[in-house]
Amino acid sequence: MTGWIAPAWSKMNHVNHKHIVGMPLPRKEGLDKVTGRAQYIDDMSLPGTLYGGTVRSRIPRGSIRKITFLPGIPWDEFVVVTAKDIPGKNCVALIVDDQPCLADRMVNHPEEPILLLAHPDRHLLPQAVESVKIEYDPFPALFSIEESERQQVIIWGSDNTFKTYLIEQGNLDEVWAKADYIVEGEYRTEAQEQLYIENNGVIASFDRGITLWGSLQCPYYVHKALMTLCNLPADKVRVVQTETGGAFGGKEEYPSMIAGHAALLAMKSGRPVKIVYDRMEDMLATSKRHPSRTRHRTAVTREGKILGGEIEFVIDGGAYATLSSVVLSRGTIHAGGPYFWPSVRIRGKAVATNAPPHGAFRGFGAPQSLFAMERHMDRIAARLGISPVEIRRRNFLKPGQSTTTGQTITEPIALDKLLQRALSLADYEAKKERFRSQNMSSSSKKGIGLAAFLHGAGFTGSGERYLASVVGVEGCADGGVRVLVSSTEFGQGTKTVLCQIAAETLGLPYEDVEIAQPDTEAVPNSGPTVASRTVMVVGKLVQSAALGLRQTLIGAGLLGEGHSREEFRTACANYVAERGGLKSWARYDPPSGIFWDDAKYRGEAYAAYSWAIYVAEVTVDLTAYGVTVDDFVALQEVGRVLHPVLARGQITGGVAQGIGFALYEKVVWQDGRMQNAQMTNYIMPTSADLPPIRVYFEELGNVHGAFGAKGIGELPIDGPAPAVVNAVADALGTGFDSLPLLPEGIFRGITPAATTGVDSNPAQGVR
Amino acid sequence: MNAPRAQCDISLTVNDEFRTLRTFPMERLLDVLRGRLGLTGTKEGCGEGECGSCAVLLDGVLVNSCLVPVLQAQGAQVVTIEGLAERGRLHPLQQCFLECGGAQCGICTPGMILAAYALLKKNPQPSLHDIQEGLAGNLCRCTGYAQIWEAVAEASVRGNRG
Numbered sequence: 031m032t033g034w035i036a037p038a039w040s041k042m043n044h045v046n047h048k049h050i051v052g053m054p055l056p057r058k059e060g061l062d063k064v065t066g067r068a069q070y071i072d073d074m075s076l077p078g079t080l081y082g083g084t085v086r087s088r089i090p091r092g093s094i095r096k097i098t099f100l101p102g103i104p105w106d107e108f109v110v111v112t113a114k115d116i117p118g119k120n121c122v123a124l125i126v127d128d129q130p131c132l133a134d135r136m137v138n139h140p141e142e143p144i145l146l147l148a149h150p151d152r153h154l155l156p157q158a159v160e161s162v163k164i165e166y167d168p169f170p171a172l173f174s175i176e177e178s179e180r181q182q183v184i185i186w187g188s189d190n191t192f193k194t195y196l197i198e199q200g201n202l203d204e205v206w207a208k209a210d211y212i213v214e215g216e217y218r219t220e221a222q223e224q225l226y227i228e229n230n231g232v233i234a235s236f237d238r239g240i241t242l243w244g245s246l247q248c249p250y251y252v253h254k255a256l257m258t259l260c261n262l263p264a265d266k267v268r269v270v271q272t273e274t275g276g277a278f279g280g281k282e283e284y285p286s287m288i289a290g291h292a293a294l295l296a297m298k299s300g301r302p303v304k305i306v307y308d309r310m311e312d313m314l315a316t317s318k319r320h321p322s323r324t325r326h327r328t329a330v331t332r333e334g335k336i337l338g339g340e341i342e343f344v345i346d347g348g349a350y351a352t353l354s355s356v357v358l359s360r361g362t363i364h365a366g367g368p369y370f371w372p373s374v375r376i377r378g379k380a381v382a383t384n385a386p387p388h389g390a391f392r393g394f395g396a397p398q399s400l401f402a403m404e405r406h407m408d409r410i411a412a413r414l415g416i417s418p419v420e421i422r423r424r425n426f427l428k429p430g431q432s433t434t435t436g437q438t439i440t441e442p443i444a445l446d447k448l449l450q451r452a453l454s455l456a457d458y459e460a461k462k463e464r465f466r467s468q469n470m471s472s473s474s475k476k477g478i479g480l481a482a483f484l485h486g487a488g489f490t491g492s493g494e495r496y497l498a499s500v501v502g503v504e505g506c507a508d509g510g511v512r513v514l515v516s517s518t519e520f521g522q523g524t525k526t527v528l529c530q531i532a533a534e535t536l537g538l539p540y541e542d543v544e545i546a547q548p549d550t551e552a553v554p555n556s557g558p559t560v561a562s563r564t565v566m567v568v569g570k571l572v573q574s575a576a577l578g579l580r581q582t583l584i585g586a587g588l589l590g591e592g593h594s595r596e597e598f599r600t601a602c603a604n605y606v607a608e609r610g611g612l613k614s615w616a617r618y619d620p621p622s623g624i625f626w627d628d629a630k631y632r633g634e635a636y637a638a639y640s641w642a643i644y645v646a647e648v649t650v651d652l653t654a655y656g657v658t659v660d661d662f663v664a665l666q667e668v669g670r671v672l673h674p675v676l677a678r679g680q681i682t683g684g685v686a687q688g689i690g691f692a693l694y695e696k697v698v699w700q701d702g703r704m705q706n707a708q709m710t711n712y713i714m715p716t717s718a719d720l721p722p723i724r725v726y727f728e729e730l731g732n733v734h735g736a737f738g739a740k741g742i743g744e745l746p747i748d749g750p751a752p753a754v755v756n757a758v759a760d761a762l763g764t765g766f767d768s769l770p771l772l773p774e775g776i777f778r779g780i781t782p783a784a785t786t787g788v789d790s791n792p793a794q795g796v797r
Numbered sequence: 798m799n800a801p802r803a804q805c806d807i808s809l810t811v812n813d814e815f816r817t818l819r820t821f822p823m824e825r826l827l828d829v830l831r832g833r834l835g836l837t838g839t840k841e842g843c844g845e846g847e848c849g850s851c852a853v854l855l856d857g858v859l860v861n862s863c864l865v866p867v868l869q870a871q872g873a874q875v876v877t878i879e880g881l882a883e884r885g886r887l888h889p890l891q892q893c894f895l896e897c898g899g900a901q902c903g904i905c906t907p908g909m910i911l912a913a914y915a916l917l918k919k920n921p922q923p924s925l926h927d928i929q930e931g932l933a934g935n936l937c938r939c940t941g942y943a944q945i946w947e948a949v950a951e952a953s954v955r956g957n958r959g
Contacts, residue, residue, distance in 0.1 A: 056895055063903030064891040066838020066878035070904065073837035225938050227842040227850055228904040275840070275904025276938050309843040521902030521939045675898040679944055683901065686941030709847035709936070717942045718933035722925070 050534040051737045054675040058525040058545060059273070068273045071231040071245045072306045079233070080109065081152035082295045082305035085145040085162045086315065087137035090384035090702040091171035091185065094135055097145065100161040108158060109299040111146040116294060118261030122286050122352075123254050128186075129350035129387065131259055131290040137166070138185065139349035139386045140703035141315040143287070148295045148303050171384035173702055175323050175346050178381040185349070186382035192347050193355035193380045195362045197434050197631050200373030205338035209329030213410045217326075217402035218768040219751075221697040222319035222690070224391050225714050226520075228275025230284060230316055231306030234292035239266030242293060245274045246285035248558035249516050253550045255286035256293055271548040274520035278687070279390030281520070282560050283352055284316045313707035317389025318697060320345040320357055320380075324365065324402030334416050334424045338373030341365045343399050347380045348387035349702075354380040357388075359490050361395025363635045364748075366434040367403035368445055368484045369425040374434050385702040390560060392687065393747040396485055404481040404752030405767055408759060418756065419458070422482050423449060436632045441639075442730050443667065449482065449643050452665040455726060456480075456645035462760070469761065473652050476660075477761025480645045481753040486636025487734075487741025488563040491626035494637070498618050500554035501571035503532055503579045504546075505612035509599030511536060511579070513545040513572055514613070515556040517564045521683075522743055523676035524564050530672060531569050531736045535576035538595055554615065562741025565672060566638065569736035571616040578614035638734040640741055642666035644685070644749035648757040655773035657693050657758055658719075662750070665726040669740035677742055681725045684746025690714045692751035696770045809870045811836070812880025822868035826860075827851045829867045830877060838878035838907045842936070849935030852908035853877050859915040859934075878907035881914065889952040890914055899948035901939035909935045913949045922953055 062068035097112075099105050113120050113134035120134060121127040133144045147158050170183045177183075178190045186192065206212060232244035240256055249269040256267045269289070274281065288305055295303040307315070328339035343365050347354030362378030411421040426445040432438045453459065458478055465476040488494050502514035513532050519525045529543040536543075546553050556568050583589040588601035605612045626633035647661040664681050671677045694713045698705040706712045734740050751769055759765045764779050808817045811834060818833055830836045830853070839862055842850035846861040853862045854876040855869075881888045890910050893899065900906040909932065916923060916931035923931060928946045937945060 054896075054898075057900070059903070060895045060900055061887075063900040063906050064887065064894045064910065065882055066836075066907045068903050069837070070840070072841070073831075226902070226904075227848055227936060227938055228840070228902070229842075274902065276902040278938070309845070523901075675944070679898045679901055679940055682941030682943045683939045684941075687938070708845060709843040710845060714936060714938065715941075716933045716936060717929050717931075717945070720929075720942055722943050722946065723941055 050530045050540050051672050052670070052674070054673060055526060055530060055540050057523065058529055059519060070228055070275050071233060071243060071272045074233060074243060074272060075304070076233065076235060076302040079302045079304050080148040080150055080295065080299055081155055082146060082148045082292055082303045083155035083159045084143050084291060085147065085159050085164070087133065087140055087142040087144060088164070089137065089166050089168050090140050091138055092166040092168040094133065094137065094144065094164060095167050096165040098163040100163055103158050103161045107149060109148040109295055111294045111298050115298055116259060117297070118259050121258065122290060123258035124251070124283055124286065124352060125355060126351040129352060131287065139384050140701065141386055143291065146291050146295050148299055171702065173383055173385065173699065175321070175344050175381055178383050185384060190382045191379060192351045192382060193358050195359060195378040195631055197362060197374065197376040199371065199434055199436060200338060202338050202340065202373040202375045205329040205373050209337055210332040211330045211413055212327065213330060213406070213413050214327045215406045215409050215767060217324045217405055219322045219398045219401055220769055221321050221388060222391060222695050223313055223697060223712055224278040224280030224318070226276030226278060226280055229307040229309060229312040230281065230288050231304070232285065232289045232292045233302055233304045234289065234296040235302040236293070236296040236300065239268065240293045240296065241268045241270070242289050243270045243272050244285055244289055245281060246271055247277045247281045247518050247520060247560060249518070249548045249550050250555045251283065251558060252286050252289045255290060259290045260293055260297065267550070269550045271518045274518060277520040278392045279394065279560065280316060282390040282558065284389065309709060310707045313712065314704050315386060317352065317387055319391040320347065320354065320388040320395065320398065322361070322398035324399055326402060326406040328406065328410060330410055330414065332414065334414055334421050336369060336371060336425045338371060341374070341376040343376065344379045344381060345395065345398065346383050346385070346388060348383060348385040350387045352387040353389050356490070357390065357395040359395070360486070361399040363435060363486065363490065364396040364484065365399035365403060367400060368427050368482050368641060370427050370431045371434055376434060383702065385699065392684065393744045394561065396744070397688070397691065397748050397751065400483045400748045401751045401769060404483065405755060405765070408756045409765060418480060419449065419453065426482070433635065435635045437634045443641055444730070445482065445641060448641060448665060448667060448728055451728065452480070452643035452645050452663055455665065455724065456647065456661065456663040458645055461647065465761070475650045475652065475761040476648065477650070477757040477759065478645065478647045479753050479756025479758070479760050480643060481749040481756065482643050483748045484639045484641050485562065485741060485745040485748055486639050487566045488637050489561055490635055491628060491633065494567060494618055495620050497557040499557040499568060499571060500615060500617050501556045501568060501575050502554055503572065503575040503614050505579055505602040505606055507603060507606045509603040511538060511543045511602070513543065514553045515545070515568055515572065516548050516550070516553050517556050517568050518548050518559040522680060523673060524559065526676060527565055527672050528569060528572050531572045532576045534737070535573050536580055536598065537593065538598060542595065542599070562743045562745065565739045566735035566741050567618065569739060571618060573736045574616035575614045578616060579612065582612065582614060638669070638740045640666060640668040640745045642745055642749055644753040646750065646753040646757045648754060648761060650758055650761045650776065655776040657771065657776070659689055659721055659754060661721055662723045663726070664723055664746060665728060666745060667728040667730055668742045668745065669734060670729060670738035671727050672737060672739050677727065678725045680742050681746045682723045684744070685723045685750050686715050686720055688747045688750025689720065689754060691747070692754040692769055693771055696772060807867050807871050809873050809875055811875045812877060820867055823866045825863055826853070826865040826867050826870050827862040830862060836877050836879050840904050840907060842904065847936070848905070849912060850905050850908045852911045852935060854911060854915060857918070859912055876911070878910060881910065889955045890948070893948040893952040893955070897948040897951055898944035899940065905935060905937045909937060909945060913952070916949070917953055923949070925950070
């Protein structure tokens, strides 16, 4: 048994409202969650509700020839919506607006929505959906990055390419001649399903305007999409987030689609419409992590110094552009890892295939390109005959050096020190030695591997400037305080941490601060709840708005500089009684010294990065070829930890998903359609599959974000896959370069007769 | 799936309350609890018995209510998450989930707490391994389970009264 960590509640007796940040306070919505009172979308019902169902494409690509409503269904009882019923623009408004809300004439991927049905009895829907017969004229379709790149068939734009990026630094052409070694590698990752336990779902009602309740991350994304689709002005669309049962990026863009469907049915029927997907529909139709291919060619000296390299990072975006350009951007910027590259050329490309669009999933491109980087570092080490530890130590970024985009590191990062601490916590050197000797006489092989990585917090480049987020803090009539943000809670602790920030800023007890449920009629647009930006960016704005609130009370002569809880409550209540309301707003103001060139892709890509070293210990069983993760050390620097229990929960949860990405989770495709869209055969880690993940934080006195906090949510999914696969390589003496690494992949990789090619690519799968 | 057309009377005790319902015998216990009785604390995650979000106690045994036809609950004692707190006082497991970070998004939490309850009934002082195995039928995508194990271990220390 490893690592029972004393539950943080034991420290709770010491809580006082002078130190709210950093304390393990109870989750704001926690009581509702442990008693079953929390209301998720499927727990809500409105009188007269109809249930909506979606008729979807059965083919990957083609034109719709004929739609027939087969007999045996009381069709006159159903509300039917097609593309012709759309009052506004037939698109899911996001970046490029190329994705229709309902296919009209052409379909471009399996499961593309074509027609909508609604009926008061939800049990009648599945059969009715099956009874809409659609005949197609099929067109040739593309199912892999390579097929798309060949451009023998063009399915999107003029060249099947959604977006390309080029990052260049130094003079790469000169490095090859100087190199003692040139190391090449190709790495692949597959799609991963977010597998939030609550499926996508919404309710729409129409009465002069649309009101939409749903399980979602970004109320204002849905707001914008519904305005465009329904041709309604901003004040006729209201979006309310209900309690959301997990999201992980999977409820960033897709809710705009399902919300559009419910809204169209509600507009046509005049009744509230609920659409809640079942698990299979959710897995078949909604977005997943982008499959990727990364190629590295690296010039290295015999001492293990990187002179320069070429990196080509390609992702499969599926049939429509959706968020692929942004995922590509993050993946491309993170492709060089936490290392100093004197010269580098990174090409990023997102291509189209006829799969349902791939989309946001925690990490957002970085887990893919960092898997490649961290496997490649081990490959370089092996070629040079030095240790995986040394190759990293010799190339770590140091303060004063710059990243691949030319961003100078100004934070006091000490990756050496972080590495040393992680190795010591994992007992790395001793175990490596011990496993080497034990493995010789054992039928199961043990190994230990590491990964070093970084994750940028907030929107990339000028993204935060364009978002121009707004946050409010309201003084209430009873003297309490309410935070007004569109930032959503879906498990990470948004509500709790933002209330902590406001409470500490105002010197109030945590209980005196509440947070409004995100509702576009009641809260300002504080940007989407994505990109590890909530604590760092929105939290900082909450702090500013809270300070503004106090200044208003001081300016009105109702409050002195130092004040007690009661004085504040009285001042606040008096102000509201006299003037009718008290709200303080803060708008994002870009930090000074931040420069980003969108054309050249150079500058400060992120306001701050979080840094981490993860170490995985595995056993590979050579009878069944299964891998067990025996121990996992996750050490990170995320700035100030505002809530130790929530922060640790973010790391353990992210690591678990990362282990799933590495060892368990495989989407089996056939002609662009997922074949294993069930929890029965899409396997995620259970309680019996994981070790107690050991989580450690290093705090270096950061200056970013509220109280020095940086981003945390996505970082932990970047490192586990390379750490685990590097550990498997250590155990077996054979490298693996594709995810997921399933038992059959290991079998093929280490059984000479089973290997078909020189470059073993065991987990490439059906595609 | 179409339920057979004939309805029948089913009697069962849910959270200590005796109920008689006219219902289709093959209707899922999950739908009866959520739809007919308004006990929406029991969640549907997969509908095929894999995720455990719909777990309830049926005569003290942990079952996935999405796989149980209500007919099978005739005469049975059913406990859902709503029945765990007594007179507004949280069960130690609920309290420990709250304190230890065992609930994140909360959708698996009701089923997970009932699975833990069933485990502690059988084994009041489980080892970490017992807890890991005992909860293996309940999927959580948020936590990586560590804080759930701690919540269960802590509840077992505080005494699994209830």
